[in-house]
Amino acid sequence: MERKVLTRLLVLAGLLVVAFVGTVATLNLTLYSASGFVHSYLDTLARHDVESTLDIPGVSLDRKASTKLTAPGALGDLADIHLVSDTDNRDGTHSVKYGYAFDGTKGTTTFHVEQTGARLGLFSGWRFVESPVSTLQVTPKNDAEFDANGVHLASTGGASVPDNFLVFTPSSVELSHSSAFLTAPKTTVLVSEVGGTVQAAVDIRANKTFVADVQKELRSYLGDCVTQRVLLPTGCPMGKPITDRIQNDPTWSMTAYPTVAIIPGSKAGTWQVPETPAIAHLVVKVKSIFDGTISNFDQDVPFTVRYLITFQANGDPLITAQY
Structure with missing residues (x-):
């Protein structure tokens, strides 16, 4: 009887050993395989678990670049992870x-x-040969500030100067800009090469509010100009020299206001209204210096406007005429 019990125990022990060996072998082919190791890394990115990501052997952020896009809130939504080879x-x-x-x-x-050897003498250990980190070089054109995956950033070099940001590989980064006076279309950049550098630009332009505000400001300014009862209104773009003697106060009015367009200036961070046509109207009674006849000067007077726009410390635009 005791012999049968011992035999059964030995058989059971043998089965347990076989099962254990099989389990170890299976785990080394799956979870503790090279592909399983990489899958674990990708899974931490999908969960936005940066702390666990940085604990994985071979993962480091040792490049000279900003790490703001490696924060949990800056990671894209990684999904459909599957082994190719x-x-x-x-x-x-x-x-x-x-x-x-x-x-x-x-x-x-x-x-x-x-x-890297075996864990507990049983399970395969692995590490990345090259840290799965890449560089995203962003150039925010015409302004220093931009958004990346919802994180507000600014180029340390200023407007139109490229800046480098570390990203985990792979990463998807949506770049954009939205502020009181400026906008940029959303651009999505996929970073897929380990250790590589991907260049991207944020094309920042004047938004509708900026254009409308400058148009309103310009209409008001020109409206004040035409209230001046002189041939050459002070500080204004319109004017009409007349050699004949004027007989009354000149009267100005606006026939066609300039249609404002705002484009990037020649210096980064500045904007300009390029040379734009407009038309004023002048009415004044004149006396000829040749024969003394009196007539009415009643004509349209074409002129152009051109402005430089910068932003003040409080964020308001400063419009400066360029004649």
Whole structure:
């Protein structure tokens, strides 16, 4: 009887050993494989768990660039993570290619990992040969500030100067700008190459509010100009020299106001209204210096306007005429 019990125990122990060995083998082929290691990394990105990401062997942010886009709130929505290939390079390294998607935009990235020994003497250990981090170089044209995945940023060099930001690989970054007077269309940049540098620009332009405010300001300014009862209104773009003798106070009115367009200025961070036509109307009674006849000068007087626009410390635009 005791012999049968011992035999059963030995058989059970053998089955447990076989099961354990099989489990270890299965885990080394899945969770603790090269592809499983990379999948674990990608899973931390999908969960926006940056703390766990940085605990993974071989992941580091040791480049000279801003780390503001590696914060949890700056990460894109990584999904549809799937293994494409896992190549054993026969030197202890593997080239692991994964596919994924960010909001429907698909991409692939190849990671290079190397074996680092065994955990607990049983499970394979891995690390990234090259940290899965890339550089996104952003040039915010015509202004220093922009948004990246909802994070408000500014180029340290100022308007139109490129600045470098570290991003985990892969990353999807939506760049935009929206402020009181400026706007930029949203641009999505996919960063998929480990260790690479991707260049992107934010094309910042005057928005409708900016144009409307300058148009209103200009109409008011020209409206004040035409109240001056002189041939050459002071500080104004219109004027009409007349050699004959004027017999009464000149009367000005506006026939066609300039249609404002705002474009980037020649200096970064400045804006300008390019040379734009307009028409005023002048009525004045004149006496000829040749024969003394009196007549009415009643004509349209074309002129042009051109302005430089800068922003003051309080954010309000400062409009300066350029004649």
